[in-house]
Amino acid sequence: MGHTFLLMPELPEVETVRRSLARHVEGRTVTEVEVGDPYVLRGQAVEVFREGLTGQTLRSTCRHGKLLFFPLEDKTLIVHLGMTGQLTIRLPHRHDTPFAVHKKTGLQRTLQHAPDKHTHISLYLDNGAALHYRDIRKFGRFFHLPIVTEDKVISHFNLGVDPLTEAFTTDYLKRGLAHRKVALKAALLDQKFIAGLGNIYVDEALFQAGLRPGRGAYRLTLPKCELLREAIVQVLEKGIEAGGTTLRDFVSGEGQAGYNQEGLLVYGRYGKPCPRCGSVLKRGVYGGRTTSWCSRCQQ
DNA sequence: ACCTCGACCTGGGCGC
């Protein structure tokens, strides 16, 4: 008790989880399914979920935007981590380590922990490992759908392009922004347009591109769209390389903390000096989310 | 079709 694990799952965090789980789950067969709190299933029948997954083999691990999914034999297991969802593997030969201190950040992390009252779903695998889903706020959700292609998963959830694919071109960005009267930041948070950006990486990308979050999305010129596209790709790739952003106790599927938080330039830093020009970072709300930006560096 | 805003949850942090 007393320790919490908060995940900030935007694209880089979800990709970090996917990569760290891959070697533990790919090719494994589900032997048993436990559902603690069916809320996470959002109305799907518990028995249908359990029986649908038991005996199925996890063929691979996939991600599109913030959506994580696992193709099975004749269906797909799909996970959205919401705000505080964690998907971690618990290996039989390892000791649980509720607390450890991250070398660089000093943040607490866990390498592996036993299920607790926030663990809502557990999949037991044929190698003795268990895949636990833990989610304090329960904004996350699990699905299993009788579809097998990645395209169909993406269209089922109405997701836009993943910004780390070739479909994310300057043209796509320009055309998608052209008709939107909302703030640029709000447009970038729309998962039907670009799948994977969230509050942290949007603020970081806008700062890097030198663009004001509150300006009308439709006003972006093609050259600015190119700058923005590059900035988005760069901040996301950097986030993945850093193993995600750990503000509190984010852990990968293997219990590793990320360290991208050390490189955040504006997110959550309103009221503090701009790392580039020193003027005080502004605070505002766009797309319903708290936003930080530099009014001198971002025009 | 587009947009805004509250609802959905639990817990941390802060002021008193």
Next chain:
DNA sequence: TGCGCCCAGGTCGAGG
């Protein structure tokens, strides 16, 4: 130690 309030990485649906 406790209470009340505000805040938090994300959607989703009702209503304008």
